Amino acid sequence: MKFVIVGKNIDVTPGLKSAVEDKLGKLDKYFSEDTIVHVTLSVERNDQKIEVTIPVKGSIIRSEQVSSDMYVSIDLVEEIIERQLKKYKNKIIDKHQAAASFTKSFVEEDLDDEEEVKIDRIKKFDIKPMYPEDACVQMELLGHSFFVFMNADTDQVNVVYKRKHNSYGLIEPEE
DSSP, rough: EEEEEESSSSOHHHHHHHHHHHHHGGGGGOOOOOOOOOEEEEETEEEEEEEEEEEETTTEEEEEESSSSHHHHHHHHHHHHHHHHHHHHHHHTTTTEEEEGGGHHHHHHHOOTTTTTOOOOOOOOOOEEEEEHHHHHHHHHHTOOOEEETTTTTTEEEEEEEGGEEEEEEOOOOO
8 A cells, every 4th residue: 555644734743654654554454555545634723633535446435533632543543444344345346346456355355244234214305406505504404414405506416514613515416
């Protein structure tokens, strides 16, 4: 694995770089040598945050962790990614497409599918054209963390979602 480590509001010291490479290096057994791991370390007030993004063919493995200590955040993010890999192995590896991103031993290893993804509720609703700001208001009124709507400007299905620190995000399809 190859690491791309950047810092926002923090200097990436040799100690931090080493901690990231050592801890996330444990994931090396799952990925091929040429897999690139994007790591962003950031500090906001007392929050020490690490974001890890690992693009694999056809998918993205991502986790972010926040704590009061960057080294604790690094430990947590490695555990989460390893758990994600084991839990979703059969979903993220289509043997014909994404297998090149992973080691042969991980692809061939049999893991229990004890935590199968199960949809236990389906909702249907009318999608009405509205502006993103109106969709945010509707989302708040419903008490949800996201809202699907038809964007009145683009006539495309979009999603607004609530982000940390009371801000909002908008997801639009690529054109």
